[in-house]
Amino acid sequence: MRIHQLSVFVEDQEAALRFYTDVLDFVKRHDIPLGADRWLTVVAPDEQDGPEVLLEPNRHPAARQYQEALAADGIPVVSFAVDDVEAEFERLKGLGVKFTQDPLTMGPATTAVFDDTCGNLVQIIHVN
Amino acid sequence: MAGDVFKALADPTRRCILDELVERDGQTLFELCTRLVSKHGLDLSRQGVSQHLAVLEEAGLVRTRRSGRYKFHDLNIEPLETLATRWLRPPKPGGEA
Numbered sequence A: 001m002r003i004h005q006l007s008v009f010v011e012d013q014e015a016a017l018r019f020y021t022d023v024l025d026f027v028k029r030h031d032i033p034l035g036a037d038r039w040l041t042v043v044a045p046d047e048q049d050g051p052e053v054l055l056e057p058n059r060h061p062a063a064r065q066y067q068e069a070l071a072a073d074g075i076p077v078v079s080f081a082v083d084d085v086e087a088e089f090e091r092l093k094g095l096g097v098k099f100t101q102d103p104l105t106m107g108p109a110t111t112a113v114f115d116d117t118c119g120n121l122v123q124i125i126h127v128n
Numbered sequence B: 001m002a003g004d005v006f007k008a009l010a011d012p013t014r015r016c017i018l019d020e021l022v023e024r025d026g027q028t029l030f031e032l033c034t035r036l037v038s039k040h041g042l043d044l045s046r047q048g049v050s051q052h053l054a055v056l057e058e059a060g061l062v063r064t065r066r067s068g069r070y071k072f073h074d075l076n077i078e079p080l081e082t083l084a085t086r087w088l089r090p091p092k093p094g095g096e097a
Helices: A013-023 A061-072 A086-094 B002-009 B013-022 B031-042 B046-058 B080-087
Strands: A005-010 A027-034 A036-042 A052-057 A076-080 A099-106 A111-117 A121-126 B062-067 B069-074
Touching: A005 A013, A005 A061, A005 A076, A013 A036, A013 A052, A036 A086, A061 B062, A086 A111, A086 A121, A099 B031, A111 B031, A111 B080, B002 B013, B002 B046, B002 B080, B013 B046, B013 B062, B013 B069, B031 B046, B031 B069, B046 B062
Parallel strands: A005 A052, A076 A121
Antiparallel strands: A027 A036, A036 A052, A099 A111, A111 A121, B062 B069
16 A cells, blocks of 8 residues: 555645645646545645645534644644754745744654644654 | 643653754644654644643743644743752852852
8 A cells, every 4th residue: 555645735726736835846737627625735846746735625514623623733734854953944944934933853863843824734754 | 830840840741842842933733743642652632732731831831822723732841940059059048149
C-alpha cells in the first residue's frame, strides 16, 4: 500500500489553491469540476507523481467543527517535510504567513506550525 | 490567592510547564504538549495538560490569550513577585514598602 491522496478541508477552494501553490509552492495536479465544487489536488513540485493533497470543501458542519477545535489548541491537521524548517519559516514569514509555533527543535526533529488561511494549521518538519 | 500559588507550584508537571513557558512565552496547547512529551518524557493526555494549565491559570501564574482562532498561554510572574517580597524583601517595619 502507498499513500495516494490525503485531504485537507478548506473554506474556499480557489483561495486554498492560491495559498497552496503561490505561497507553499505546491503544483496543481487535478482540477475537475464537480457541481459547485472541484476535485482539486496539489502535489510537491519535485514529486508530481507522488502523494496528492486534496483541497476538500469544508461544507459539512462536522468538518468546520473539527477545524475550529484543532486550531484553538494549536494542533496541525497535516505535516509537510522541508529541508530546513528555519529557512522555510523565514521565507513564509516574509510572505506574511502567521505562525502559531516558531521553529522548535525537540530531540531528532525540528518543527514549526503555521496558519494555512483556509481554516487549518500546518506543520513543517525536518529531521536533524 | 497565595494558597493557590503554593498548590500550583507543588506539582512537578506544573513546574515543567512554567519552565517551558520561561523558555518561550505564548505557546499553544499543542506546543506545550510536544515539549512535555519529548523533552520531559511525560506521558500526559492533552486533557491532562489542560487541567494542569487550568490550575496554573487559577493561581494567576499562566494567562490565556485568544488571538483570532488560536489560544496562547503566557507566563505571569506577578504572583511569584508577591512571594519574593513576602520573605526575601519584606516590607520595612513602619509600613514602608
